[in-house]
Amino acid sequence: MDPSSHQKERLDVTTTPSDALAASAGEPAQFPLVFGLDTFGDVTHDEDDRPLSHAQTIRNLVEHGVLADQVGVDFFGIGEHHTDDFPLSAADVVLSAIAARTARIRLGSAVTVLSSDDPVRVFQRYSTLNAVSGGRAEVILGRGSSIDSFPLFGYDLADYEDLFEEKAGLFAELLRGGPVTWQGKTRASLHDQDVVPHTESGPFPAWIGVGGSPQSVIRAAHYGFSLMLAIIGGNPARFAPFAQLFQQALERFGRAPLPVGVHSPGHVAVSDDKARDEFWPRYLEVIRHYSKIRGFAIPTKESFLHEVGPHGALYVGSPETVAQKIAANLTALGATRFDLKYGMGGLADHALMTNIELYGTQVIPRVRELLA
Amino acid sequence: MLPLHQLEVLSSAPLPRIAVLGAGHVGPVIARVAMKAGYPVSIAASGDPEKIELIAQVLAPGAEPRWAADAVGEADIVVLAIPLHKFPTLDTSLVGGKLVVDAMNYWPPIDGVQEMFEDRRYGSSEIVAHRLARSTVVKTLNHIGYHELDEERRPAGAPRRRTLGVASDDPRGGAVVAELIEHIGYDAVRLGSLSAGRLLEPGGPVFGVPLRRAEFELAVRAVAA
Numbered sequence: 036m037d038p039s040s041h042q043k044e045r046l047d048v049t050t051t052p053s054d055a056l057a058a059s060a061g062e063p064a065q066f067p068l069v070f071g072l073d074t075f076g077d078v079t080h081d082e083d084d085r086p087l088s089h090a091q092t093i094r095n096l097v098e099h100g101v102l103a104d105q106v107g108v109d110f111f112g113i114g115e116h117h118t119d120d121f122p123l124s125a126a127d128v129v130l131s132a133i134a135a136r137t138a139r140i141r142l143g144s145a146v147t148v149l150s151s152d153d154p155v156r157v158f159q160r161y162s163t164l165n166a167v168s169g170g171r172a173e174v175i176l177g178r179g180s181s182i183d184s185f186p187l188f189g190y191d192l193a194d195y196e197d198l199f200e201e202k203a204g205l206f207a208e209l210l211r212g213g214p215v216t217w218q219g220k221t222r223a224s225l226h227d228q229d230v231v232p233h234t235e236s237g238p239f240p241a242w243i244g245v246g247g248s249p250q251s252v253i254r255a256a257h258y259g260f261s262l263m264l265a266i267i268g269g270n271p272a273r274f275a276p277f278a279q280l281f282q283q284a285l286e287r288f289g290r291a292p293l294p295v296g297v298h299s300p301g302h303v304a305v306s307d308d309k310a311r312d313e314f315w316p317r318y319l320e321v322i323r324h325y326s327k328i329r330g331f332a333i334p335t336k337e338s339f340l341h342e343v344g345p346h347g348a349l350y351v352g353s354p355e356t357v358a359q360k361i362a363a364n365l366t367a368l369g370a371t372r373f374d375l376k377y378g379m380g381g382l383a384d385h386a387l388m389t390n391i392e393l394y395g396t397q398v399i400p401r402v403r404e405l406l407a
Numbered sequence: 408m409l410p411l412h413q414l415e416v417l418s419s420a421p422l423p424r425i426a427v428l429g430a431g432h433v434g435p436v437i438a439r440v441a442m443k444a445g446y447p448v449s450i451a452a453s454g455d456p457e458k459i460e461l462i463a464q465v466l467a468p469g470a471e472p473r474w475a476a477d478a479v480g481e482a483d484i485v486v487l488a489i490p491l492h493k494f495p496t497l498d499t500s501l502v503g504g505k506l507v508v509d510a511m512n513y514w515p516p517i518d519g520v521q522e523m524f525e526d527r528r529y530g531s532s533e534i535v536a537h538r539l540a541r542s543t544v545v546k547t548l549n550h551i552g553y554h555e556l557d558e559e560r561r562p563a564g565a566p567r568r569r570t571l572g573v574a575s576d577d578p579r580g581g582a583v584v585a586e587l588i589e590h591i592g593y594d595a596v597r598l599g600s601l602s603a604g605r606l607l608e609p610g611g612p613v614f615g616v617p618l619r620r621a622e623f624e625l626a627v628r629a630v631a632a
Contacts, residue, residue, distance in 0.1 A: 191519065253461065253462065276465050279465055
């Protein structure tokens, strides 16, 4: 299809500025701008600064998804984790609950750790979510930065590349629809196997989340998955060559261009000071915990402020500050989608709700305005 | 903006030829910064160079994709930037007689446990050197993020120039690699043995920390003392 007529058609059906199908004004112009929220289910604290139970954290998460829908966010994503501080091991179940209470917002994983999962089950779960939600499901496949699912499900991290390569290939087959014949080393063979539930209107959107591996970028292009750049530290603009590599690889594989998205952490509050004051102590605490386990340097206030600034990866500030930064980086990266990973272990739930509301009602419209 | 172009070509004397083994997170960035410093660079992964042609073209323009044996054969310095869990299957004869930069890390919480590197009496580069008995091994480039290596480069004498440690049992090899580090855009601080290179490992005092020379020397000395 001619991209310009495609866009026109999309413009015609657009009714609200926050609609996922609203026209893009950035580069490349053929994809609509999409703004999402991602969470890892970070455990929040109550008024006395005590951690909420896992169950309450999950119930709150459903409310976050419902609010996100109400305030005009395009996508709500949950990243698979298996730890006490991120108890979100069954994202699709939570997403289904959100689906039942919403009609517009798209719902997906951010990410599904495909290497330690079964591609057939991942397809079945998200195809089911797609059915429940009336065609609003997506998946982002990847590894994430935690490795807990590997020992839990009996996989060896040394096999990571082989597992991902083979399973991504099978997932692409499953997504295409129709009976699948497949043979590999990582699961039982499939012979002309009908995998259900069938999707109503073709494949649902699938992305590969990439943290810095050029081979993963090539792999996404090879299988025809869109590219989600996970930028959690350093200068976002340095990822521009990855977006370029992706489009060139698509061309080499004879595929049409596909959208590029950005996933980054942040926190929005009414003012820059309030956002930083709320976020910094919790961020420090979480990173300090992980720096002990993982053996890296604890951030200083100075390094934090650098990450919050224009050349860093954190989107912490007032709606205007965060909107300016998103607009600048989407432009620098040739990306048309931004997913804000909101929340940080220990923040209060009401701070998260305020973040979601400001993101939907102020940040997103302002970015659209800046990129118009 | 700092005048980074001053780093691009420092010398008209022929610089050593570099082979980067690995086209993942780290390899293309090292190839790129070495190219920018004027070194002739080739890059190789485990298989056909055609498979990494596009990666080299976009992420390390000018670096030549080669078969590993061809790249190493002509190189004066070989940079090992492969996943550490692939190291036990690396053909040691490939790099025999070569000056080898070990840019790899043993980082169990990120990459999983590996039996070969579990003997904590030795640093990972000592274990690498033990297996590469016919090579000269130098440890460096492992303790700066691959996402920082390009943009943190500064000309010599710049006030915020960052420091990288260079550890080796071989003074001559260490000197050649320290010069490479200086040319790329970092101060090099020599550590007198591969064993001392443990200070550069994950959990050590300089891992992932941007330090100027004096701060670096202080941090390393404080732990070594």
